[in-house]
Amino acid sequence: MRKLSSLVDRVRHSAIREMLKEVAELRLKGYDIIQLSTGQPSLPIDEEVLEYLIEEMRRNRLLASSYTPTKGLRSVLEAIQNDLKVFGNIDVALNELVITEGATEGLLLIALTILDRDDELIIMDPSYVSYPQDAVIAGAKPVFVEENIEEGFQPNINRILEHITPKTKAILLATPDNPTGRILRKDVAKALIDISEDHDIWLVIDEAYKHLIYEGEHFWFWREDRARERTICVNTFSKDPAMTGFRLGYVYGPKEVIAAIEKFKQYSTLSSNTPAQIAAVYYLKPEVKKRILEYTLRIYKSRRDKMYEAVKQYLPEAVTIKPEGAMYLFANMKNYLRKVNLSDQEFMVKLVKEKHVAVVAGSSFGEKGKDHIRFTFVGEPEDRIEKGIKLIKEFIDEKID
Template sequence: MPRLASKPQTITASPIRRIATLLDEARRKSDIISFGGGAPSLPPPQEVIDHLINYIKSYPQKAVGYGATRGMIELRELIAEDLKKYWNVSYDPKEEIMIVNGGTEGIYLALGAILEKDEEVIVLDPTYLGYHEPIKLFGGRVRTVPVSVENGYQPKIEDVKKVISPLTKAFILLSPDNPTGRVVTEEFVRDLVDLAVEHDFWIIFDAVYKHISYGRPTPWVDSFKGARERTITINSFSKEASIPGFRLGYITGPPEAIEVMEKLKQYVSLAPDTPGQIAMIKFLESGIKDRYLNEIVLPTYKRRRDFMYKCIQEYLPEAKTSLPEGAFYFFVNLEEYLKAMERDDEEFANRLLYRKSVVVIPGKYFGEMGKGHVRMTFVSEPEERIEEGLKRMNAYVYSYM
């Protein structure tokens, strides 16, 4: 075999994808309770499914035909209306919005469009697993800003200032956050935008969980003075419409940036999924989205969040965590238990799956600061299973105490 390229060999495969594979196998053997994955656990809105089925039935060829690289203009117009309605920011659907193949492609294109070799991108620690490797693929370097449970996982602007350098090219802000559930404060965003203007760097605002919040909504970076011309926003339909299998999202940004990302996209994936776009046009039309989120998704997830919080306090009283304001996850500091067990978070997670058939994600996968934590999804299991899972965790940790 001729040589493979060196850089792609140095990047690490996502450990969560690895766990997904393990899990598939484990599930066949026993009754697994999963606090692991980050997939929505509800079906998409029935009206959207019905519409899609009717459309495919009536226009099979059109339903699966080629589309434009930027996506359907009808969908982009509806997205512009939607962003105006929810965040009071106006985007030109032709020039400032592009449909992408999921938030993952959005991040990839954004980093590809801005990064030069050796430039630095600041991310929080812990953070989503999917940022470090594409930064490295484009030749960039990762700088991190620590956050911790004591402060509700909120970043401090002084810590950001400490890592800014002449090579700083971008800051990635995920809010609501994976793995911590944190929604950033208005104050932090204002200060961050000021820093970005002063030091002329980009903000990549990863808003894939934007509609999954249980109290105040996330501040919208673009609505802060000076932000618009230096912000690329990443959005996904996976979480808000529960359709991750269509790989569909969208990005916003300055027209020049969208143009460069469109050129990249032509050679990365050519165009987004057509039937998914047809489904999402229906989703954004005629109030389906509002009803789905407010009557089904958010009440269900909020109930499960509150219930898991109660269970954590009851069954893992020595754990420290922060009530997530958004997204799907508790990020739980288990140091008290891990000390007694003489295990790190990864060994803990492996043993817990083996001994008690409960899946949690080791915190160290999300960064240095994640060590001693586990991430626990509260959307994947109904209440009685959440309690059962926490009971199993209790039995496991107290066998060592």
């Protein structure tokens, strides 16, 4: 075969997508899989949002099936502007905002926009799977800074400072976080702004879960005037409105960054999914969004509590903290993994094959995630969450016997 580019070998597969493939195959064979692995909520899109979308598509078939401007429909950009004012009390101008094909495209285009070859991108270890790969695709180098459970998975400012070099171009992190569920503390967020000012580096904040908070509150970087010049925020409609398959997100940031993202987007996706943009306009009506958030948060919080309780009850040797946000409980399973003599990756693969419970191995999120397991709590109702954790206990007990 003719040679592929060297980049193909340098980019890693996403363990989460690989697990999804495995789950899909097992389901095709008729197995009932307890889905504690992907960030796919089990709630469907809100009925009212869907009705609006269908009506609008019927009413204006041409618009609904056409390209939109690369930046996005004016109506959705204005709705986002208003949403950021209502929920975040921040003012974002239209030239500081661009629509993307989910946060995934936003993250990749940001990497291409701010990173040059051999630049360094500081990311937390563990962190979301796409961050290091985006850096690699951009020709840059991901630099990993440990976060750990003893520090509540808060970024350690001194440790970050130790990793800054003349090549450091940006720090990228999520709040609330995937896989750890931690919310950035205000003092830590402010210290990150100090670093970005002192060293003149970008802060890229992944706000995918900014509305999925069960305790505490989101730190809006753009509320700090001094942060706006160097902070780029990535967002998505995949999580709070559960529109994962619609593939829609947005980025706000300094206008030069947004203009560059728009330029690249002309060649990556040209424009984003039009029906998704129409649906987003309705979702972003403040009263609609408040209603949906109230409903969603009630369900997710209860599932989060059930997951935490079940892990404490059935897997008492797992070390974990109750996640304050997002969709995941991240547990250090070292004690069990030693007993069953499996790595976290082997555990994940055998568990889904033998007990039909899907989880994600912690090492998929970085070296420091080794020996951990990420459990998603939004993909199943409480009874199946409990059943899944019980099956994991059974799996471990059988392996020890």
